[in-house]
Amino acid sequence: xxxxxxxxxxxxxxxxxxxxxxxxxxxxxxxxxxxxxxxxxxxxxxxxxxxxxxxxxxxxxxxxxxxxxxxxxxxxxxxxxxxxxxxxxxxxxxxxxxxxxxxxxxxxxxxxxxxxxxxxxxxxxxxxxxxxxxxxxxxxxxxxxxxxxxxxxxxxxxxxxxxxxxxxxxxxxxxxxxxxxxxxxxxxxxxxxxxxxxxxxxxxxxxxxxxxxxxxxxxxxxxxxxxxxxxxxxxxxxxxxxxxxxxxxxxxxxxxxxxxxxxxxxxxxxxxxxxxxxxxxxxxxxxxxxxxxxxxxxxxxxxxxxxxxxxxxxxxxxxxxxxxxxxxxxxxxxxxxxxxxxxxx
Amino acid sequence: xxxxxxxxxxxxxxxxxxxxxxxxxxxxxxxxxxxxxxxxxxxxxxxxxxxxxxxxxxxxxxxxxxxxxxxxxxxxxxxxxxxxxxxxxxxxxxxxxxxxxxxxxxxxxxxxxxxxxxxxxxxxxxxxxxxxxxxxxxxxxxxxxxxxxxxxxxxxxxxxxxxxxxxxxxxxxxxxxxxxxxxxxxxxxxxxxxxxxxxxxxxxxxxxxxxxxxxxxxxxxxxxxxxxxxxxxxxxxxxxxxxxxxxxxxxxxxxxxxxxxxxxxxxxxxxxxxxxxxxxxxxxxxxxxxxxxxxxxxxxxxxxxxxxxxxxxxxxxxxxxxxxxxxxxxxxxxxxxxxxxxxxxx
Numbered sequence: 001x002x003x004x005x006x007x008x009x010x011x012x013x014x015x016x017x018x019x020x021x022x023x024x025x026x027x028x029x030x031x032x033x034x035x036x037x038x039x040x041x042x043x044x045x046x047x048x049x050x051x052x053x054x055x056x057x058x059x060x061x062x063x064x065x066x067x068x069x070x071x072x073x074x075x076x077x078x079x080x081x082x083x084x085x086x087x088x089x090x091x092x093x094x095x096x097x098x099x100x101x102x103x104x105x106x107x108x109x110x111x112x113x114x115x116x117x118x119x120x121x122x123x124x125x126x127x128x129x130x131x132x133x134x135x136x137x138x139x140x141x142x143x144x145x146x147x148x149x150x151x152x153x154x155x156x157x158x159x160x161x162x163x164x165x166x167x168x169x170x171x172x173x174x175x176x177x178x179x180x181x182x183x184x185x186x187x188x189x190x191x192x193x194x195x196x197x198x199x200x201x202x203x204x205x206x207x208x209x210x211x212x213x214x215x216x217x218x219x220x221x222x223x224x225x226x227x228x229x230x231x232x233x234x235x236x237x238x239x240x241x242x243x244x245x246x247x248x249x250x251x252x253x254x255x256x257x258x259x260x261x262x263x264x265x266x267x268x269x270x271x272x273x274x275x276x277x278x279x280x281x282x283x284x285x286x287x288x289x290x291x292x293x294x295x296x297x298x299x300x301x302x303x304x305x306x307x308x309x310x311x312x313x314x315x316x317x318x319x320x321x322x323x324x325x326x327x328x329x330x331x332x333x334x335x336x337x338x339x340x341x342x343x344x345x
Numbered sequence: 346x347x348x349x350x351x352x353x354x355x356x357x358x359x360x361x362x363x364x365x366x367x368x369x370x371x372x373x374x375x376x377x378x379x380x381x382x383x384x385x386x387x388x389x390x391x392x393x394x395x396x397x398x399x400x401x402x403x404x405x406x407x408x409x410x411x412x413x414x415x416x417x418x419x420x421x422x423x424x425x426x427x428x429x430x431x432x433x434x435x436x437x438x439x440x441x442x443x444x445x446x447x448x449x450x451x452x453x454x455x456x457x458x459x460x461x462x463x464x465x466x467x468x469x470x471x472x473x474x475x476x477x478x479x480x481x482x483x484x485x486x487x488x489x490x491x492x493x494x495x496x497x498x499x500x501x502x503x504x505x506x507x508x509x510x511x512x513x514x515x516x517x518x519x520x521x522x523x524x525x526x527x528x529x530x531x532x533x534x535x536x537x538x539x540x541x542x543x544x545x546x547x548x549x550x551x552x553x554x555x556x557x558x559x560x561x562x563x564x565x566x567x568x569x570x571x572x573x574x575x576x577x578x579x580x581x582x583x584x585x586x587x588x589x590x591x592x593x594x595x596x597x598x599x600x601x602x603x604x605x606x607x608x609x610x611x612x613x614x615x616x617x618x619x620x621x622x623x624x625x626x627x628x629x630x631x632x633x634x635x636x637x638x639x640x641x642x643x644x645x646x647x648x649x650x651x652x653x654x655x656x657x658x659x660x661x662x663x664x665x666x667x668x669x670x671x672x673x674x675x676x677x678x679x680x681x682x683x684x685x686x687x688x689x690x691x
Contacts, residue, residue, distance in 0.1 A: 120652045123604075123651075129647065131648070132592070134648075137642070140641075256474070260471065301486050302482075311471070312472040315472070
């Protein structure tokens with residue numbers, strides 16, 4: 001038992017329990033819906049999840065530093081529109097260049113957020129509440145209330161969501177989930193093993209300690225916001241590929257889904273703990289519930305009520321379990337020596 | 346010392362808001378000759394009366410160090426419950442009472458999870474805002490319910506004194522009540538104490554959990570009342586009623602000088618910022634500015650209102666340092682021999 005405790009950190013246990021919940025949810029839906037275990041369901045769920053996951057990866061970095069970015073929905077909407085307009089005028093632009101453009105715009109918007117939060121010393125929720133409205137307003141001004149239509153787009157971007165990267169029999173891994181998966185893998189290792197990632201955790205766990213350790217928190221926070229913006233920008237391009245038609249209302253309210261995915265995935269909103277893998281699992285859980293309820297014949301209007309319930313249950317259970325388990329889990333042999341009941345805190 | 350104290354209020358947040366308000370009003374006067382029309386003045390308040398009501402209780406929530414993102418959904422749910430029950434044959438008054446009860450219940454749930462389970466209220470009310478809206482969707486699906494009796498819609502639409510409908514007077518009464526409770530009652534002092542330092546407040550014997558739950562319940566109640574007013578004003582309810590209102594409401598409170606970390610802010614400041622935002626929106630509407638652009642202007646105002654005082658603080662620290670640096674460089678340039686520079690440093 002001691003060995004398990006040593007090799008399995010609490011965070012892994014959290015993610016493991018999310019996987020179990022996910023399997024149970026899929027099993028329940030499989031019993032309720034005919035033809036549930038089909039490639040079609042898988043593709044549908046995976047392309048919804050891909051978008052949320054991509055943005056949630058960026059959001060995770062911001063949340064790790066005790067901040068929150070509510071402007072991601074507007075950033076996704078703006079970049080989706082801008083990139084759509086741009087590509088309809090310059091059809092021969094290379095896909096990678098377009099992605100770089102999208103990420104660049106997103107990064108610029110994230111940089112503004114980051115500078116205001118870190119150097120302007122304004123609470124993140126105030127800044128991003130404001131920029132959420134400003135970026136959306138910028139989109140309305142820029143677009144002149146016209147929308148981007150699917151027929152204006154070049155073929156490759158329209159076919160991107162159908163492109164399959166890997167095939168396992170009838171199940172295929174399509175382009176959007178593949179991009180999201182790559183992002184998750186890259187950022188998973190970046191956050192856990194690079195000094196950049198560890199600094200983010202340090203700032204979130206204890207800003208004073210991080211400062212004393214010589215970490216320049218403002219610089220790191222700005223960087224986290226910039227990367228979050230870049231991921232939202234990439235998300236905007238994929239949003240364009242997936243939906244084709246972009247109005248000024250594109251991705252409105254997406255920030256709520258993204259924050260919900262991050263929180264359900266066990267990333268502490270007070271900073272300092274959580275992983276990108278968890279955020280992805282949270283996104284998968286939310287996306288699965290959402291898409292499956294649409295398939296279910298009972299009533300699609302139940303979707304939001306169940307989603308809210310799901311978030312509150314996930315967070316409450318997590319809070320109770322972690323509170324109960326943490327002392328037991330972190331008790332090492334050394335700490336166990338004095339057997340006073342009140343010493344274990 | 347006395348002299349400086351007399352002018353100290355000029356540096357306060359309320360003074361800043363008052364100056365901005367005067368600027369906005371003057372700009373509006375120059376922009377449109379219809380601004381001072383009695384009808385337009387009534388419209389300024391009338392068209393946002395629901396938001397204004399919820400702003401009052403949101404001030405309590407934020408000063409207490411919490412946040413309530415679910416108010417817009419509670420407004421929508423309350424309007425939906427009222428409409429759905431009316432559609433099912435209940436009298437309006439009974440539906441109204443049920444809607445208020447539902448609002449209090451929503452607030453109670455938020456408060457229990459936030460105060461007693463210790464989950465950050467940002468998450469609790471985020472889940473609430475999705476969930477309560479979901480319940481509204483279950484109730485009304487994609488129907489739209491209208492055809493309320495004329496006495497009910499006239500409550501929200503027709504003026505009782507001049508063009509001012511009764512909802513405005515309800516707002517004024519609640520504003521005075523909120524002002525007295527927040528600034529002059531024991532409960533109000535508790536709200537500030539908990540927002541400033543919860544642990545210290547609890548050591549001083551304040552039951553912080555109880556105060557928080559009370560405030561969340563009041564927030565639900567006022568939001569439900571505002572939702573009913575919304576139904577009366579529009580005469581027609583859909584499940585997406587009042588969607589997105591929470592951002593405007595929170596923006597107004599933060600602009601009013603309340604810190605998102607709790608403990609600071611006054612009812613007067615919030616009232617002034619409400620006037621600023623309403624007049625700004627009205628002025629922009631009179632000059633045909635699009636609604637989304639209006640929102641982004643208010644977003645900009647929100648950021649600037651926190652940024653400018655912070656920048657001034659930073660500058661106040663930087664400028665003397667800059668002067669010493671410049672004088673040091675000048676000294677360096679003036680001194681030809683390196684020895685004298687050393688002596689300056691010693």
